[in-house]
Amino acid sequence: xxxxxxAPHAAWRRVEDEIVVLDLNTSVYYSLSESGARAWELLAESxxxxxxxxxxxxxxxxxxxAAERDxxxxxxxxxxxxxxxxxxx
Numbered sequence: 543x544x545x546x547x548x549a550p551h552a553a554w555r556r557v558e559d560e561i562v563v564l565d566l567n568t569s570v571y572y573s574l575s576e577s578g579a580r581a582w583e584l585l586a587e588s589x590x591x592x593x594x595x596x597x598x599x600x601x602x603x604x605x606x607x608a609a610e611r612d613x614x615x616x617x618x619x620x621x622x623x624x625x626x627x628x629x630x631x
Contacts, residue, residue: 560576577602581612
């Protein structure tokens with residue numbers, strides 16, 4: 543199962559219904575709302591992508607297939623921005 547961890551240079555905080563992330567290396571801010579924010583919190587717990595998709599399916603009105611696709615898309619974007627790293631073991 544694929545697991546990830548938040549990059550050490552990514553400072554983040556929940557602000558009401560969103561997650562605000564600051565890349566300390568580039569000083570760029572990112573904002574994730576609703577289900578993206580929830581996915582970020584679950585990624586921070588080092589849950590596998592499949593478990594995150596399962597939780598989002600339970601918490602939001604979304605199919606399992608759509609949830610997994612959305613989580614994988616988010617992971618891809620976060621990895622491209624170097625905010626998320628593959629977790630070892």
